Amino acid sequence: MNATHHLSALAIVLPLVCAFLMPLFDRWRRGWCTPAALGALGFSFAASAAMAWQVMTAGPFYYRMGNWPPPWGIELYVDYLAVFTALTMTGVSLVILVYATKDLLHELKPGLLGWYYTLYLLLIASMVGMALTNDIFNLFVFVEICAIAACGIISIKATKECLEAAFKYLVLSALGSGCLLLAIALLYMVTGHLNFTFISQALPEAMRLYPNNILAALALLLVGMGVKAALFPLHVWLPDAHSSAPSPSSAVLSGLVIKIYAVALLKLLYQVFPPGIFEATPVLTILLWMSTMAIIAGSMFAIVQEDIKKMLAYSSVAQIGYVFMGFAIVDPSALTGGILHVFNHAMMKAMLFLAAGAFIYCTGVRRLSDLKGIGHTMPIPAAAFTIGALAMVGIPLTNGFISKWYLVLGALHGGQPVFASVILLSSLLNGVYYLPIIVNAFFGEPQGRVAEPRPLPRQMQVPLVVLGVGCLLFGLFPSLILGLASRASQALLGL
Amino acid sequence: MNITEILLRLHQNSYYFFAIILFVIGFHTMLTHNNLIKKVIGMNIMDTAIFLFFVSIGYIRGGRAPILVPGADYLYVNPLPSALILTGIVVAVSITAYALSLIVKLYEHYGTVDAEEIMRLRGGETL
Numbered sequence: 365m366n367a368t369h370h371l372s373a374l375a376i377v378l379p380l381v382c383a384f385l386m387p388l389f390d391r392w393r394r395g396w397c398t399p400a401a402l403g404a405l406g407f408s409f410a411a412s413a414a415m416a417w418q419v420m421t422a423g424p425f426y427y428r429m430g431n432w433p434p435p436w437g438i439e440l441y442v443d444y445l446a447v448f449t450a451l452t453m454t455g456v457s458l459v460i461l462v463y464a465t466k467d468l469l470h471e472l473k474p475g476l477l478g479w480y481y482t483l484y485l486l487l488i489a490s491m492v493g494m495a496l497t498n499d500i501f502n503l504f505v506f507v508e509i510c511a512i513a514a515c516g517i518i519s520i521k522a523t524k525e526c527l528e529a530a531f532k533y534l535v536l537s538a539l540g541s542g543c544l545l546l547a548i549a550l551l552y553m554v555t556g557h558l559n560f561t562f563i564s565q566a567l568p569e570a571m572r573l574y575p576n577n578i579l580a581a582l583a584l585l586l587v588g589m590g591v592k593a594a595l596f597p598l599h600v601w602l603p604d605a606h607s608s609a610p611s612p613s614s615a616v617l618s619g620l621v622i623k624i625y626a627v628a629l630l631k632l633l634y635q636v637f638p639p640g641i642f643e644a645t646p647v648l649t650i651l652l653w654m655s656t657m658a659i660i661a662g663s664m665f666a667i668v669q670e671d672i673k674k675m676l677a678y679s680s681v682a683q684i685g686y687v688f689m690g691f692a693i694v695d696p697s698a699l700t701g702g703i704l705h706v707f708n709h710a711m712m713k714a715m716l717f718l719a720a721g722a723f724i725y726c727t728g729v730r731r732l733s734d735l736k737g738i739g740h741t742m743p744i745p746a747a748a749f750t751i752g753a754l755a756m757v758g759i760p761l762t763n764g765f766i767s768k769w770y771l772v773l774g775a776l777h778g779g780q781p782v783f784a785s786v787i788l789l790s791s792l793l794n795g796v797y798y799l800p801i802i803v804n805a806f807f808g809e810p811q812g813r814v815a816e817p818r819p820l821p822r823q824m825q826v827p828l829v830v831l832g833v834g835c836l837l838f839g840l841f842p843s844l845i846l847g848l849a850s851r852a853s854q855a856l857l858g859l
Numbered sequence: 860m861n862i863t864e865i866l867l868r869l870h871q872n873s874y875y876f877f878a879i880i881l882f883v884i885g886f887h888t889m890l891t892h893n894n895l896i897k898k899v900i901g902m903n904i905m906d907t908a909i910f911l912f913f914v915s916i917g918y919i920r921g922g923r924a925p926i927l928v929p930g931a932d933y934l935y936v937n938p939l940p941s942a943l944i945l946t947g948i949v950v951a952v953s954i955t956a957y958a959l960s961l962i963v964k965l966y967e968h969y970g971t972v973d974a975e976e977i978m979r980l981r982g983g984e985t986l
Contacts, residue, residue, distance in 0.1 A: 501943055508950045512957060519961060524968045528977060531961045535898055538954055539889060542905050545947060546882065549913045552940070 368418040372427045372442050375411035375450065376493045379404045383485035390478025398465050401481040405461055408492060409454040416447040416848065424855075426498070434498075434559045441498035441560070444852035445703065448845075449495035449627050452707045453620055456714050457488045459827045460619075463718050464612035466823040467725060471521060471610040480520055487513035487616065491624045498560045500548050500636075503628060507544060511537040511592070514621050517613040518605055529604035536591050536601045543588030550581035551636075560636050568638045575644075578637075582647060585632060593625035595688055596658035599681045603665075606677035611721025614673060618680040619714035623706045626687050630702075633691070634856040642694070651692035656786050658685030663793035671730050672720045675797060676713065679756065682790060683709045689783060690771050698774020699853035700846070705767035707845060708838065712755040712764060715831035719749040722824055726817035732801060736808025741817050746805050748828040753798035755835050758791045763838040766846070874915035881908035893974045895965065899958045906951040910944045917941060 382404035389396045418425070424443035428434070440446075461484065468477055490509035497503050515537065519530035552558060554574045555566035571578055587598070594602040606618050633647070642648055662682025669675035687709070690702015722745035723738060724730055739746035755764035768787055775784040838845060869876050885905025889898050917937030925935040962972060969977050 501946075505946060505950070508954075512954065515957070519964075522964065524965075524981070527961055527964050527968065528981065531895065531958065531965060534954065534958055534961065535889060535902065538902050538958075539886070539905075541950075542882075542886075542902075542909055545909050546912065549909065549916060549940075552913075553916045558943075 368414050369425060369427050369442075371411040371414055372440050372496055373429060375408045375415070375454070376489050376496065378407050379485040379489035379492075383482045383489065386478045386482040386485070390475070394478070397478045397481055401485060402458070402461060402465075404485055405454060405458045405488060408488065409451070409458050412447060412450040412454050412492070415442050416451055418442075419444060419447050420848065420851075435557055435562050438502050439498040439559055439561075440496045442496060444848055444855050445627065445631065446496045448703065448848045448852050449624065449706065450492050451848075452710050453488060453491045453495065453624065456619055456710045456831075457484075457616055459830055460612050460615045460714055460718065463615075463721070463824050463827040464610075466821045467611055467721055470725065473522070476520060480517065483513045483516040483520065484616070487517065487621070491620060494624050494628050499558055500551065500560060500563065500632075501558045504541070504544055504548055507592070507625075507628070508541055510621065510624070511541060514617060517616070518609040520613075521608075521610050523608070525604070525608035529601070529608045533601045533605040536598075540588040540591035543584040543591070547581040547584035547588065550577045550584070553577060560631070564636045564638065567636070568640070571638060571640065571644075578641070579645060582637065582641065582645065585629065586647065586650070589625045589629040589632075590654070593622050593629070593684055593688075594681055595626075595654055595684060596661050596681055597654075599658070599662070602681060603674055603677045606680060607671060607673040611673075611717055611724065614677070615714040615717035615721070618677060618717060619710040622680065622684050623687060623710060626684065626691070627706060630691050630856070639858075648692045648694065651688055652780075652783065655685040655688035655692060656783065658682060659689070659786060659790045660793070663790055663797070667793070667797045669797075670732055672723070672732050672735070672801075673717070673730065675732065676716050676720060679716075679794070679797075680713060682794070683713065683756070686767070686771060686787070689787075690767075690774065693771075693774050693778045693780055693783060694857070695774040695778035696850070696853050696857055696859060697770050697777055699856060700850045701767045701770030701772075701774055703852050704770060704842075704846065704849040707849070708755070708763040708767045708835075711831055711834050711838070712752045712762075715748050715828060715835065716752040716756070718824070718828055718831070719745040719752065722820055722828065725824070726820055727813045729813055732804075734812070735801065735814065736804050737806075737810030738814050739802075739806035741810050741815060742820065744825050745820065745828055748832045749805070750802050751832045751835050753802055755839070756798055757794045761836065761839050763835050763842070765839060766842040874918070875912060878908045878912035878915065881905075881911065884908075893976075895962045895972045895974060898974075899955060899962070902958070903951065903955060906947070910947055910951075913940050913944050913947070 382400055386397055389400060419442060427440040429438040468480055486509055490506040493506040494503060515530045515534045518526050551563060554570040554577045555563045557563045557566055591598045606614050659682050662678050666675050666678035669678060686705050687702050690698045690705060726742060729735060755762035758764045758768040772784045772787050882905055885901045885908055888901025889905060892898055917940035919934060919936050922934045922936035925938040966972055969980055
């Protein structure tokens with residue numbers, strides 16, 4: 365066991381420890397909060413990158429927490445999917461945090477910044493934990509940390525809308541966690557194990573003896589993770605929660621948090637349940653049609669929105685559908701597309717929310733029809749918004765094109781051309797609500813507050829530029845990340 | 860399967876049976892009641908039902924507490940589910956505390972704990 369192996373635990377533990385030091389720093393040395401939070405996330409990102417290097421060169425590895433061997437101890441399994449997810453989560457959240465250091469000063473009451481960092485670091489640590497863990501109860505604990513922290517970064521703003529949205533999110537999230545825990549109980553009942561590897565070894569036998577238990581567990585998992593990942597029609601909490609929260613929170617919730625539950629469900633479905641379950645039950649067909657509904661309905665709802673953040677929130681409902689669709693078409697290309705879309709959508713949706721936050725920060729305008737001419741007065745956020753919108757539609761040269769390309773290839777190759785046409789149709793729908801905003805922004809006459817915006821601080825410009833360049837870079841040179849995603853999908857499908 | 864056999868089965872699995880009944884009651888309360896406090900109560904009933912279910916997995920009829928001393932040889936219950944549920948209880952308590960504090964704040968803003976009423980005050984957008 366070399367030093368890189370220990371990084372897998374440290375990538376989770378260090379942000380957790382730093383999270384609880386934040387309130388202390390806030391009292392004692394206020395200036396230390398921001399560097400400490402950035403440092404903790406930066407370390408997590410560097411650790412994820414080092415693990416990715418290790419996994420790509422030497423293959424996946426297990427890490428035993430406290431050196432207790434499984435099945436007694438908790439185990440981390442660092443494989444392609446895990447490092448891919450950990451890299452996405454830490455990288456994008458680091459960029460969002462840079463933006464947050466400035467934006468939150470005007471969105472939160474003074475004195476709350478330290479507490480915000482606490483919640484933010486808890487959230488990221490729990491997501492990295494969910495990506496790496498190989499223990500089902502450990503997964504549940506991280507899911508709960510993630511749920512509370514995610515509600516916390518909404519309700520910290522303490523306006524009427526935020527509180528109401530946070531409560532709705534909390535109740536439905538608790539419902540999802542309850543379903544997850546019951547599913548864990550049902551699995552533990554028939555297998556006697558909590559470790560993914562041991563459960564998957566015991567399940568084929570258990571499947572023969574107690575099929576009803578496993579079917580119920582599967583249904584509960586699907587509902588629990590579906591609610592948390594906002595899979596249509598279980599998405600009712602998402603639009604309010606993501607549109608009322610502070611802009612950095614919206615970016616991290618829409619870009620990262622809903623994806624991690626999709627990834628967790630993917631891990632459980634492909635690594636824990638025996639392959640025979642897909643023939644015995646129509647679980648993948650259900651997921652496939654739910655994701656189709658999500659893609660179409662999410663875009664339909666987004667078209668009629670007036671509020672820029674609400675439109676972006678409904679667009680997330682549609683985009684999570686792509687991720688689930690990639691997971692449910694059993695084909696290497698489609699699975700690669702789905703996994704890749706986790707990363708690509710995290711970048712573009714974070715960028716869109718941050719650009720929307722920049723518009724709101726500088727002009728106070730939230731209505732789409734009032735954003736006419738914003739491209740003349742605020743070129744950098746408007747350019748970032750344009751890149752993000754084009755990536756959402758899936759125009760070539762942007763990263764959104766790559767993941768959609770793989771999804772369509774997978775749908776055709778997997779013998780389900782209906783879903784290829786769904787993806788094409790939804791690209792048109794995306795165009796219907798994203799393109800008018802761009803046209804308005806660059807060809808309208810700025811009026812009122814849009815004509816004379818406040819200057820945008822540099823800390824808020826840099827993340828937009830980084831994400832915008834990233835979207836183009838991964839669109840032009842997708843091989844940078846594609847290798848990891850395609851190996852992850854091959855490992856999951858056992859190729 | 861005749862009626863006595865069903866009743867016998869239910870009696871043998873009464874923990875599971877009642878846990879599921881409680882789960883459904885909690886689930887129903889949580890989703891259908893408008894009163895926010897009742898939603899939180901429903902959430903707690905649901906969580907408790909899951910805890911009951913989980914702990915009863917580890918129970919063995921006639922088993923004793925798993926305190927093992929050298930030389931002792933007796934049937935003991937599985938301690939792992941109880942240990943896990945301790946974590947579950949802590950989580951449920953913290954979620955309850957958080958939900959109640961949100962309700963206090965909501966009451967300060969809207970002057971009511973009724974979800975329908977809050978929707979109406981917000982301007983009629985119902986989902």
